[in-house]
Amino acid sequence: xxxxHEALKLHLKDFAGLTEKDxxxxxxxxxxxxxxxxxxxxxxxxxxxxxxxVVKGIFRxxxxxxxxDEQKNIFFISExxxxxSFRSFITRYPCYYYIEAMEDAEIVYINYKDLNALYDxxxxxxxxxxxxxxxxxxxxxxxxEEFLFNSHEERYIKLxxxxxxxxxxxxxxxxxxxxxxxxxxxxxxxxxxxx
Numbered sequence: 546x547x548x549x550h551e552a553l554k555l556h557l558k559d560f561a562g563l564t565e566k567d568x569x570x571x572x573x574x575x576x577x578x579x580x581x582x583x584x585x586x587x588x589x590x591x592x593x594x595x596x597x598x599v600v601k602g603i604f605r606x607x608x609x610x611x612x613x614d615e616q617k618n619i620f621f622i623s624e625x626x627x628x629x630s631f632r633s634f635i636t637r638y639p640c641y642y643y644i645e646a647m648e649d650a651e652i653v654y655i656n657y658k659d660l661n662a663l664y665d666x667x668x669x670x671x672x673x674x675x676x677x678x679x680x681x682x683x684x685x686x687x688x689x690e691e692f693l694f695n696s697h698e699e700r701y702i703k704l705x706x707x708x709x710x711x712x713x714x715x716x717x718x719x720x721x722x723x724x725x726x727x728x729x730x731x732x733x734x735x736x737x738x739x740x
């Protein structure tokens with residue numbers, strides 16, 4: 546068992562209360578993968594077959610508007626967060642988004658078929674599935690509510706709390722896209738916060 550599997554065990558124990566026995570029954574299903582900067586965890590119009598845990602690196606989930614060819618960042622995923630296009634993963638329909646590594650990244654992942662086999666045979670893994678669904682529902686609703694109820698500055702602060710050092714790790718224009726603002730607006734927000 547490698548260090549990534551150890552990180553996975555710790556995370557899953559905290560996240561879903563999985564026991565050592567639960568993990569030992571499942572560890573052979575979880576594989577490691579290195580994804581170089583600029584490569585993809587999943588592509589637009591492709592069914593997402595894997596659920597991963599980010600061990601190292603940061604990813605962006607973005608939509609490429611076919612009419613304007615503009616890329617719109619929707620989510621960032623960094624260390625100790627699950628990576629998946631959840632809707633595509635559970636419905637088996639093609640994904641609307643790209644999931645791209647913004648740094649050289651490493652993940653531990655399981656495929657759809659193996660995870661569902663665990664759901665069917667291990668009650669604690671079924672609990673994991675329910676908690677995972679709740680987590681991704683929460684992500685989706687929180688993102689919608691941010692745009693409805695929070696200012697650009699509040700969204701920026703929340704982003705930096707969820708992804709420490711993101712400012713030093715990815716280009717500012719990606720953060721502007723995520724916040725739905727221009728680069729000059731982002732500069733003004735950063736200046737106000739750093740005063």
